[in-house]
Amino acid sequence: MLKISSDCTLCGLCVDTCPEGALHVSNGKLLVSDYCTLCGLCINSCPVTAISIHSKHDIPTVESTNTISISGELYHGLVTAATLELVSEASRWVKNTKYSVEVVFASEKAPENLDILYSYGTSSVIVLQNSNISEISSMSIAAAFSSWYKESKPNIILCSASQEGRKTAPLIAAALKTGLTADCTELSLDLHDGILYQTRPAFGGNIMATIVCKNHRPQMATVRPGIFKSEQLTGQIINPVKIVNLPDSCFKTWQLSQIIHEILSISRNDVPLNDAKIIVAGGRGIGSKQGFERLAYLTELMNASMGASRAAVENKWAPQKHQIGQTGTVVSPVLYLAFGISGAIQHLAGISGAKTIIAVNRDPQAPIHKMADYSIVADLNIVINELIKILENRKKS
Amino acid sequence: MAFRILVLIKQVPDTRKVEMDQKTGNLRRDLMGAIMNPEDAHALACAIDLKEQFPGVYIGVLSMGPPQSEKVLKSACCHPVDEAFLLTDIAFAGSDTKVTAQTLRAGIKAIENEGSLFDLIICGHQAIDGDTAQTPGQLAYFLERPCALGLDFLEIKENRVFYRFSNNDEIITASIKLPALVSVTKNINTPDFPTVRGVIAMKTKVIRVFDRDKLNIPLDDCGLNSSPTRVIKTFFPEFSRKNILIDGSEVKCAETILKIIKELPIDA
Numbered sequence: 001m002l003k004i005s006s007d008c009t010l011c012g013l014c015v016d017t018c019p020e021g022a023l024h025v026s027n028g029k030l031l032v033s034d035y036c037t038l039c040g041l042c043i044n045s046c047p048v049t050a051i052s053i054h055s056k057h058d059i060p061t062v063e064s065t066n067t068i069s070i071s072g073e074l075y076h077g078l079v080t081a082a083t084l085e086l087v088s089e090a091s092r093w094v095k096n097t098k099y100s101v102e103v104v105f106a107s108e109k110a111p112e113n114l115d116i117l118y119s120y121g122t123s124s125v126i127v128l129q130n131s132n133i134s135e136i137s138s139m140s141i142a143a144a145f146s147s148w149y150k151e152s153k154p155n156i157i158l159c160s161a162s163q164e165g166r167k168t169a170p171l172i173a174a175a176l177k178t179g180l181t182a183d184c185t186e187l188s189l190d191l192h193d194g195i196l197y198q199t200r201p202a203f204g205g206n207i208m209a210t211i212v213c214k215n216h217r218p219q220m221a222t223v224r225p226g227i228f229k230s231e232q233l234t235g236q237i238i239n240p241v242k243i244v245n246l247p248d249s250c251f252k253t254w255q256l257s258q259i260i261h262e263i264l265s266i267s268r269n270d271v272p273l274n275d276a277k278i279i280v281a282g283g284r285g286i287g288s289k290q291g292f293e294r295l296a297y298l299t300e301l302m303n304a305s306m307g308a309s310r311a312a313v314e315n316k317w318a319p320q321k322h323q324i325g326q327t328g329t330v331v332s333p334v335l336y337l338a339f340g341i342s343g344a345i346q347h348l349a350g351i352s353g354a355k356t357i358i359a360v361n362r363d364p365q366a367p368i369h370k371m372a373d374y375s376i377v378a379d380l381n382i383v384i385n386e387l388i389k390i391l392e393n394r395k396k397s
Numbered sequence: 398m399a400f401r402i403l404v405l406i407k408q409v410p411d412t413r414k415v416e417m418d419q420k421t422g423n424l425r426r427d428l429m430g431a432i433m434n435p436e437d438a439h440a441l442a443c444a445i446d447l448k449e450q451f452p453g454v455y456i457g458v459l460s461m462g463p464p465q466s467e468k469v470l471k472s473a474c475c476h477p478v479d480e481a482f483l484l485t486d487i488a489f490a491g492s493d494t495k496v497t498a499q500t501l502r503a504g505i506k507a508i509e510n511e512g513s514l515f516d517l518i519i520c521g522h523q524a525i526d527g528d529t530a531q532t533p534g535q536l537a538y539f540l541e542r543p544c545a546l547g548l549d550f551l552e553i554k555e556n557r558v559f560y561r562f563s564n565n566d567e568i569i570t571a572s573i574k575l576p577a578l579v580s581v582t583k584n585i586n587t588p589d590f591p592t593v594r595g596v597i598a599m600k601t602k603v604i605r606v607f608d609r610d611k612l613n614i615p616l617d618d619c620g621l622n623s624s625p626t627r628v629i630k631t632f633f634p635e636f637s638r639k640n641i642l643i644d645g646s647e648v649k650c651a652e653t654i655l656k657i658i659k660e661l662p663i664d665a
């Protein structure tokens with residue numbers, strides 16, 4: 001229940017903030033209706049911290065080991081970059097502590113070259129093996145991981161928030177009857193009590209929420225690819241990779257129901273957005289499909305990847321896969337070059353990881369300028385044409 | 398017997414319209430408004446498409462949320478929906494995805510006990526207020542039914558649901574056995590507006606409400622009390638940037654852009 005202390009000054013800020021309209025002031029009192037979903041936004045809005053959430057009781061903490069387990073991800077049998085990022089980050093936390101890092105894979109057969117993982121700082125690598133496991137069946141992978149984790153009882157499980165990771169992790173969390181925080185952009189481990197502080201964007205990227213899973217174990221989070229840096233170390237001890245053959249009884253019939261009929265590769269003439277070093281993106285200000293064709297040409301000349309705002313995608317000037325922002329792809333390039341993007345907060349949340357942002361927008365009031373390292377208030381079509389001219393000349397000479 | 402579909406619908410604040418009060422730094426709720434979660438509208442359209450293909454298909458719609466969720470169920474009822482159900486109780490407030498999935502399971506079991514199993518449960522891929530995409534998979538786990546998530550296409554053939562989804566640079570076609578649960582993205586269809594006849598028909602449709610008592614869920618097993626995760630802090634994202642204004646003609650600007658890029662740590 002929402003608890004309101006006597007510090008409340010009836011200022012009404014929380015009333016304006018509540019997305020459900022559950023708060024109102026009546027007869028000199030702040031009242032909470034049953035419209036309240038305990039989302040907690042009002043707590044943040046209160047200038048005198050008079051609002052808190054009261055929950056009935058705290059359950060005892062479930063026993064766990066001091067292991068941080070990374071649910072490793074394979075794509076065509078190869079370890080993904082996102083997995084290496086998680087191994088590196090977790091290894092940085094646990095250096096010289098009682099905690100240790102392991103990487104677990106679930107696969108039909110053990111992938112090769114897993115020794116490389118030790119150079120990212122893990123102390124053990126485990127492969128769960130069974131012929132029922134398929135890389136593109138989240139149900140089978142989740143079943144394998146769950147049966148291992150039920151026995152090994154790690155303190156923390158980290159998964160990549162990739163398309164497959166976002167499908168697999170919820171199934172593992174449900175099987176382990178524990179909590180799961182999606183798409184974390186920041187994690188910090190309290191080395192004293194082993195609590196993982198998990199921060200993620202919420203409400204469409206409008207606010208950030210820090211979440212804990214206090215009493216349940218393991219604590220589980222999926223992490224956005226590209227948030228942490230992977231780093232190879234020297235002088236790491238290489239242990240043998242442990243192969244665990246799972247019995248068929250780990251897999252229930254419903255978890256093995258998926259039959260794959262066809263896999264088609266889609267031609268991808270550009271680098272995937274979340275790996276891109278330079279992104280050239282366009283928004284409403286580009287004005288037309290033709291404008292986007294010019295932008296695509298510039299992108300190619302710059303050896304960059306193309307992005308688009310929601311407005312541009314909704315106008316069908318650019319395909320959905322180019323959409324950047326909270327509902328599209330979240331990116332962290334070295335350079336983000338934005339043309340004619342006004343900078344809705346959901347878009348800004350999706351580019352906050354960019355090292356450098358250059359914004360070109362004719363409107364000096366556009367929110368993107370506040371978010372930019374370099375602001376250019378100019379006609380973007382002329383700027384694009386000038387850039388194309390210079391780059392074409394360079395190519396010729 | 399008729400093919401039975403259940404569509405899950407969530408009422409969400411329209412987070413795409415959020416604005417911040419510049420003076421207080423708070424979210425302006427009055428600008429937000431409550432809507433049907435956009436991808437849930439695609440889930441409903443998917444059910445309606447199946448009903449048009451296979452006459453006699455039954456469509457139920459189910460929502461869990463505060464009492465005001467009735468509004469989105471009513472808007473769903475403007476379409477050819479047979480029954481609408483709402484799981485609501487103040488004790489459900491603060492449910493995280495695990496507890497939401499468990500409560501939905503209890504609701505679905507209660508409805509199924511009155512009739513028969515749903516052949517297909519269709520959800521939107523994710524809700525715009527949380528963006529977690531966790532509840533559909535977790536619900537499938539608790540129902541012990543096969544699931545396929547984030548689908549761009551689906552069809553029913555020979556007691557299986559066939560579907561397409563994308564993963565990295567691949568498009569995968571696969572199928573699972575019914576009864577099953579699927580979640581769909583906005584790529585799957587374009588929802589139709591309700592017809593005038595649909596809006597009139599909505600007025601006679603009754604929303605059946607289930608509370609905690611009716612679902613027989615102990616107080617300790619629902620809402621915030623039993624949710625493993627807790628939000629302990631919320632704050633506004635902070636963006637700190639250099640904010641350097643580049644002046645001059647468009648030609649000058651283009652040259653400056655290339656100069657900045659040259660100094661960045663990018664391997665050619």
